[in-house]
Every structure is written in C-alpha cells, then in structure tokens.
Amino acid sequence: MDTTNISADLVEQIVRKIVLECIGIPGKAEPNPAPELVVSISARHIHLSDADVETLFGPGYKLTVEKDLYQPGFYAAKETLMVVGPRKRMLPSVRILGPTRKQSQVELAFTDGISLGIPLPVRQSGDLKGTPGCVLVGPKGVVELKSGVIRAERHVHMHPTEAEYYGVNDKDHMNLRVYSGPCTTTFENVLVRVDKGVHLEVHLDTDEGNACDIDHADKIELYK
Ligand SMILES: [Zn+2]
Incomplete structure (x- = not known):
C-alpha cells in the first residue's frame, strides 16, 4: 500500500481518534458501565400447574402473593406444601412460587434430596423428561408427581x-x-x-x- 499520500494531519487525526476512544473522554461516549450484578439463593421451592393448585387447595383456589421476587412478575406465595419422598421421608413446609405454569416442578438442593431419599438430576427449569417424582400434600388433597423433581442448574x-x-x-x-x-x-x-x-x-x-x-x-x- 502506498502511504505517501497520507498527510501528517490525517495521521494525527486518526491517532487522536483511537486514543480518545481508548481512554474514554468525559462528556463523550463512555464505555458501557457494568450492570448491577445480583446473586441470590433460590431456596427449595415448588411451581404448580393450575390443575394441581385446585387438587391441593380446593376447586377454584388461587395462590396468595406473599412477596414479589426480584424478577418481574414472579412471587413467593403464602402457601406451602409437604413434599414426601420414598419410604415416607418428607420436608414438611416447602414454599410455592407463582405464577402457575404448565407443569408442576419441585426444585431442591442436593442436601434436600439426600434427606428425602431422592437422587436429584441437575436440570434447567422446565426440562423434566425422565426426572424423579414425589408426593405433594396440601390442605385439601394430594398430588403424586410422576416426574418434575430436580436440582436447578x-x-x-x-x-x-x-x-x-x-x-x-x-x-x-x-x-x-x-x-x-x-x-x-x-x-x-x-x-x-x-x-x-x-x-x-x-x-x-x-x-x-x-x-x-x-x-x-x-x-x-x-x-x-
Ligand atoms: Zn432463576
């Protein structure tokens, strides 16, 4: 490439532009600030389908919002359920998170799985094929989940x-x-x-x- 036609002025302009972009000039375009990072513990919880809410709490029952979660539209419900594993080992009071979804799902930590006697597969939420089940006990009824118990990835x-x-x-x-x-x-x-x-x-x-x-x-x- 023939560079002899590039003037010293142009070179200076280009260098200045690159330097200014690198150091970020006050009042000009700043590099994007780091977004605020929140790390939360997602404690053991249950997601329910509408049908399972009605079986466990009675016909027409709707979950009660106790506390909104950080993610918009999601909440911790007032209601809890007993989760029962094989050989009657159980967790007496596991929080339900709303809103309801297509398929019920129980998210536990490995320690909970050991207490219940359920070996937990690590899955992304909603990926429930071939996962173990459990029994959910509510005030008005019982649901036997054939699958849906996971440790969330x-x-x-x-x-x-x-x-x-x-x-x-x-x-x-x-x-x-x-x-x-x-x-x-x-x-x-x-x-x-x-x-x-x-x-x-x-x-x-x-x-x-x-x-x-x-x-x-x-x-x-x-x-x-
Ligand atoms: Zn999440």
Whole structure:
C-alpha cells in the first residue's frame, strides 16, 4: 500500500481518534458501565400447574402473593406444601412460587434430596423428561408427581443488553467468582438465560450459596 499520500494531519487525526476512544473522554461516549450484578439463593421451592393448585387447595383456589421476587412478575406465595419422598421421608413446609405454569416442578438442593431419599438430576427449569417424582400434600388433597423433581442448574438471568455487555448468548456458560475470605469460591458452568423481561441475577441453590458464604461476600465477578 502506498502511504505517501497520507498527510501528517490525517495521521494525527486518526491517532487522536483511537486514543480518545481508548481512554474514554468525559462528556463523550463512555464505555458501557457494568450492570448491577445480583446473586441470590433460590431456596427449595415448588411451581404448580393450575390443575394441581385446585387438587391441593380446593376447586377454584388461587395462590396468595406473599412477596414479589426480584424478577418481574414472579412471587413467593403464602402457601406451602409437604413434599414426601420414598419410604415416607418428607420436608414438611416447602414454599410455592407463582405464577402457575404448565407443569408442576419441585426444585431442591442436593442436601434436600439426600434427606428425602431422592437422587436429584441437575436440570434447567422446565426440562423434566425422565426426572424423579414425589408426593405433594396440601390442605385439601394430594398430588403424586410422576416426574418434575430436580436440582436447578446454576444460572444467570440477563437482558439482551447485558448479554451484549458480557459478550455471551443464551445457553452459554460463564464463571462466577465469589470473594468471601476463607470461603472464596469460583462456580463454573453458570448457565446463561437471556430474556427481555428480566433483571440481571444469578441463581444459586442453598448448598452453593452456603458453600461460598454468599451472605458475607465482599466482591463478586461474573466472567466468560
Ligand atoms: Zn432463576
């Protein structure tokens, strides 16, 4: 390439532009600020179908909102159920999360699975083929789930703009490093779930959250 026709002025302009872009000039386009990262423990819970709500609580029954969750549209219900595993081992009071969905699903930590005698497969929410079942006991009835008991795969919810910030796509996997003194831990294989209607939030279960002492973390990093 013949560069003899490029003037010193033009070179200076180009260099200036690149330097300014690199350092980020106040008042000009700043690099995107890091989105606020929230890490939450998703404690054991149950999602129910409308039909199972009616079987367990009576015809026409609707769940009662006790507390809205961080993700818009989702809530912890006032209602709880008893979860019974094989040989009558049970958890007496497991919270229901709303709204209702197509198929009932029980999300437990490995420790819960050991208590109940149910070996838990690690699955993405809704991927229930071939999973174990359990019995749900409510005030007005009993439902025997043939499948639907899982340990939810650790995951991060994010909006498409946040996925762009991190340079990831739906179903990619990321790493989460939690700095908490002697309990500092890196979680690999954090599943990315991109959706328009969500806030940036990592969901760990109680086993994972306790292992890294998330309540006392002083720094958290999410990276590819
Ligand atoms: Zn989640």
